[in-house]
Amino acid sequence: MTAVPEPLSLPTSDWHEWLASRCDGLLEDARCLVSELKQDSGGSAGADVLMARWNDLNLALDNAFAVASLMSNVHPDEAVRSRGEKAEQDAHALLTDIGLDRELFDVLVAVDPEALDDAGRRVHSLALRDFRRAGVDQDEEVRSRLKELAERETAVGQEFSKNIRDDVRSIRVEPDTLAGLPADFVASHPAGEDGLVAVTTDYPDYVPFMTFCRDREARARLVLEFLNRAWPANDALLHELVALRREHALLLGYDGWPSYDAEVKMIGKGSAIPEFIDRITEASDTAARRDVDVLLQRLRQDHPEIESIDSVDKMYYGEVLRRENFDVDAQQVRSYFDFGKVRAGLLAVTGRLFDVEYVEVPDAPAWHADVATYDVVRGDRRLGRIHLDLHPRKGKYGHAAQFSLTPGIRDRQLAEGVLVCNFSRALMEHDHVVTLFHEFGHLVHHILAGGHEWARFSGVATEWDFVEAPSQMLEEWAWDADVLQSFATDANEVPIPAELVAKMRAANEFGKGLYARTQMFYAALSYTLHQNVPDDITATVRDLQRRYDVFSYVPGTHFHTSFGHLEGYGSGYYTYMWSLVIAKDLFSAFDRSDMFATEVAHRYRDRVLAPGGSRDAADLVADFLGRPYNFDAFEQWLEEV
Numbered sequence: 001m002t003a004v005p006e007p008l009s010l011p012t013s014d015w016h017e018w019l020a021s022r023c024d025g026l027l028e029d030a031r032c033l034v035s036e037l038k039q040d041s042g043g044s045a046g047a048d049v050l051m052a053r054w055n056d057l058n059l060a061l062d063n064a065f066a067v068a069s070l071m072s073n074v075h076p077d078e079a080v081r082s083r084g085e086k087a088e089q090d091a092h093a094l095l096t097d098i099g100l101d102r103e104l105f106d107v108l109v110a111v112d113p114e115a116l117d118d119a120g121r122r123v124h125s126l127a128l129r130d131f132r133r134a135g136v137d138q139d140e141e142v143r144s145r146l147k148e149l150a151e152r153e154t155a156v157g158q159e160f161s162k163n164i165r166d167d168v169r170s171i172r173v174e175p176d177t178l179a180g181l182p183a184d185f186v187a188s189h190p191a192g193e194d195g196l197v198a199v200t201t202d203y204p205d206y207v208p209f210m211t212f213c214r215d216r217e218a219r220a221r222l223v224l225e226f227l228n229r230a231w232p233a234n235d236a237l238l239h240e241l242v243a244l245r246r247e248h249a250l251l252l253g254y255d256g257w258p259s260y261d262a263e264v265k266m267i268g269k270g271s272a273i274p275e276f277i278d279r280i281t282e283a284s285d286t287a288a289r290r291d292v293d294v295l296l297q298r299l300r301q302d303h304p305e306i307e308s309i310d311s312v313d314k315m316y317y318g319e320v321l322r323r324e325n326f327d328v329d330a331q332q333v334r335s336y337f338d339f340g341k342v343r344a345g346l347l348a349v350t351g352r353l354f355d356v357e358y359v360e361v362p363d364a365p366a367w368h369a370d371v372a373t374y375d376v377v378r379g380d381r382r383l384g385r386i387h388l389d390l391h392p393r394k395g396k397y398g399h400a401a402q403f404s405l406t407p408g409i410r411d412r413q414l415a416e417g418v419l420v421c422n423f424s425r426a427l428m429e430h431d432h433v434v435t436l437f438h439e440f441g442h443l444v445h446h447i448l449a450g451g452h453e454w455a456r457f458s459g460v461a462t463e464w465d466f467v468e469a470p471s472q473m474l475e476e477w478a479w480d481a482d483v484l485q486s487f488a489t490d491a492n493e494v495p496i497p498a499e500l501v502a503k504m505r506a507a508n509e510f511g512k513g514l515y516a517r518t519q520m521f522y523a524a525l526s527y528t529l530h531q532n533v534p535d536d537i538t539a540t541v542r543d544l545q546r547r548y549d550v551f552s553y554v555p556g557t558h559f560h561t562s563f564g565h566l567e568g569y570g571s572g573y574y575t576y577m578w579s580l581v582i583a584k585d586l587f588s589a590f591d592r593s594d595m596f597a598t599e600v601a602h603r604y605r606d607r608v609l610a611p612g613g614s615r616d617a618a619d620l621v622a623d624f625l626g627r628p629y630n631f632d633a634f635e636q637w638l639e640e641v
Ligand SMILES: [Zn+2]
Pocket: 438, 439, 442, 468, 471
């Protein structure tokens, strides 16, 4: 094996000391590189040398962020997690200083792009763009206002999210209202001294209650509480937040926050967002009406007087239809998804698809005994290393995500990535299997794009609204009967029946038109608030829901005050649907009856994943498909019944 470069050497004890010295060392290196760059403001070292130093600076920062963020999320020792958080804050502070460092910016401006090769020129132009977006070239007054705005945006955003988390509301119901709910739900909701049961607006209560409670009046009471969380406090905060963002964008010369935000995305322009929303709304119209008719007909069997469907009924009747029309037995499905077999199957499937082997490294040091480490190998070449940390434990990150440990740099640093999930050690739900494939899509992207010279291009370094597309596409392999039968076997080694997979697919596909329309309502809200800053947000919610959603507005509710994604996504809530459109387009190149066809799989690997951030996502997709991306495959998928 040509084993250069070596994996990062992880400690066998004293992780606190190791983490502190690694992060402090990397940040110190970064500071030294900044002063070295500034010393050479005459540009005497030459463009190549300057850009190589800039690359070293990016790499030092990326390495510090990666290990700090990973350890703050996974280490079993709380002290190590806190040390990771501190290192993350230190790295953020340094990054902010660098972004506003006028002297450093001037050094880069002085670099002649003509003296660089194509890749170097791209890194250089992205760096200048990021500097300008931070406001480094504005006058002192504007820069100080930008700083104030950024601080206030963070504070208001945090308060907005905190209000949502803290405002847990509840209703009290007669114990027999819980008829139809799962036994464990009933058992964990005993009656209080007044003989009534409390049901809260927290998701572990809200979702099962709205899905299974047969009492429509009780569901209506809970919806009213749920859609009024953080009202009215967050209404004023949201007004302030979108106004701050608007001022921020205008100061930098954009016509609003959406244009500022979209500039660095695949969608490119703020004005393309409403066009996209309208296009998806139109494309999903037939499917959405078809689905809502089915729901409404079933609802009217119980309540003939009702004329439209809203949040009071949509989850409940969705579940009724799943039971009555699709007949998928969740217990039976689980019996085919033993964790160990799924993990082995995932490695076999992706190994075959991307022509790699995963070689277990049984004695590799790791932060917890649950972590399984593999080298990713092709022929005699080690491409990277992955660490799978897949079971829950106290203090660990509670969702599913891919983390970088080290970005790969050609001939210099091996790509290492970590999958952090919370799956059962025994039998898995099928949607967890889908999640595992999805997250593994990010991991394999991180490794396969780990062969660049430039840190800026390494791994999942692509536009934010494209990032999900490769993972959304890999989910298709977790829905294919032939693929599933290669590893999903029950305790007697009998593979999952193809008819069962077909029923699971049909149940999953029902409602995709409804889903698209509701997503477009959310996307339109996120865009409209940021573009126009309306006086009456509740009225805007009502209007947009009528226009985009097929579910009706519930009178007396204020959805926007608990729509937490307005903090993190800003005007860009469209992104998830955007990348799904791209994912369906990418998948259209594959043959559903031959999911492992070598030519297309390798072309995808080499032209979409391996380039990382070295080209714009639209160019990667066009290079793979042989044409620019389009909406055809997505529209066709919506039409399929
Ligand atoms: Zn993802």
